[in-house]
Amino acid sequence: MRFIIQRDRLVQSVQDVMRAITSRTTIPILTGIKIMVTEEGVTLTGSDSDISIESFIPKEEDGNEIVEVIESGGIVLQARFFNDIIKKLPTDLVEIQVSNHLQTIIRSGQSEFNLNGLDPDEYPHLPQITEGNMFSIANDLFKTIVRQTVFAVSTSETRPILTGVNWQVENDKLTCVATDSYRLAMRKIQIETNNPAEYNIVIPGKSLSELSKILDDSKETVDIVITDNQVLFKSKNLLFLSRLLEGNYPNTSQLIPTHNKTEMIIDTKEFLQSIDRASLLARDGQNNVVKLSTLENNHIEISSNTPEIGKVIEQLKSKSIEGEDLKISFSPKYMMEALKVLEGTEMNIKFTGAMSPFIIQPTNDDSILQLILPVRTY
The missing domain is CATH 3.70.10.10 (Proliferating Cell Nuclear Antigen)
Structure with missing residues (x-):
């Protein structure tokens, strides 16, 4: 594997996927960032089993070359060290090359780092989600909904279901509710769905907060795909996958x-x-x-x-x-x-x-x- 990439774009994507990585994982390889290079561009993946984030950097955008792909391939690099290194590299271009024994060379200007990598085939596969039931929300509206609800989730694990935000979709209306049993926050919006399905799910407050930090305030949309135990958020060049909380959310309408x-x-x-x-x-x-x-x-x-x-x-x-x-x-x-x-x-x-x-x-x-x-x- 070998490619040359604009440092700023690499730094931004690494920052995004780092939001899913924790040092407190029982699966050692999940402390790393998975890097996959194809003819189309570079895909970075971070996961802690609950949240998985995939950021894609295309070869070119708006006529500008971002990535020069010399050889396809993949590697998993320790996230903390890789993140620290690329933020402090001296020039605008970074070259990353992997040799036979997963030895990874990172070059920028007169600076060269050698990192020990891990086999990308051993990185857990992200669940595949079929995109049947989907609706979209503008980025800025999504961020507003999160800001107006997620602060009211419970920080106590005694009732795990209350650490999430209850999303209900019915008759093209999305109702988001958060409560810690001492206060409640609710926001409703009209949405357009591609089918009349109804949902009642609980998304971890942490997942919504992290995604909100990644999205910009533009009018671009985030597509939302709901399954039995996962929710997928798709934005431009970004996939954000979160598990759903299990259990029944209390009927807050009676409150x-x-x-x-x-x-x-x-x-x-x-x-x-x-x-x-x-x-x-x-x-x-x-x-x-x-x-x-x-x-x-x-x-x-x-x-x-x-x-x-x-x-x-x-x-x-x-x-x-x-x-x-x-x-x-x-x-x-x-x-x-x-x-x-x-x-x-x-x-x-x-x-x-x-x-x-x-x-x-x-x-x-x-x-x-x-x-x-x-x-x-x-």
Whole structure:
């Protein structure tokens, strides 16, 4: 195997596939990057069994030569060393050559490295997915969906199913839900599918986060193929394969209140900044909570009291308050994380009492919903 490649493109592809590689694998060869060279170009693969990422670098793109293929072949190189080496090579072109005994020479300018490689035939084969059931989402919309949901997944392994995001496809509508049982994030979008199939799957939050970091913000699309236990994301020159979480996701629709006792419309940025200030004193306390109370003339009071540190009180004017007077306590961290992903200058908060979950939505947009459970203090 021997080829010459533009260093920047190689570095970018290696960075992408490195997201699937972990040093904590029980299969030693998976600590490496698989490199396969054909007449079409170079394919890099990284995997930790749960996530597999394949990045293809074509011979040429837009009339520019990216790879000069001298001899086809393959090799598996230790990912950590290979990544560190190519990032620090001195020139824009890199030559990689493999000899009979898997000895790999990496040349750039006056620099030459020798690495011991592994047999690519021993690298586990990625599962083959037939592309029957597929739909597409624009890259920027996909990244938005992930940003608005994945923060609410559970970080505890006591209920593994909650470490993923529930994707439901029904009647050309995709509903994404994440919950850690203390708060919930939901986003809905319309999609176009090539068949009327319905799906109810749970994708690990880690998989969605890693893919979101790789995709750019363009209007190009990512194709999504769902099978019984895997989901495949296909973007330009990239394949991202993730296992699905096993088990039944809880029926979260029952958690969302259908009526409310108190409803307010408030400026999103002002409210977020007020909660942020109130949390300054609550952050180190044992009871990390912020209290909200309704006052007269559409005013609300945001307060926090940590006896060993001090207290803070602030008043805000809302656009409107309807319904019963209210005193409620909640986690400022959960509230701020919910507010930061809302789109729109104003939001609607609907309360069903001091000890019931409340929902937050942008005004005039029901495609996104955040739900938070209050904290008992009153």
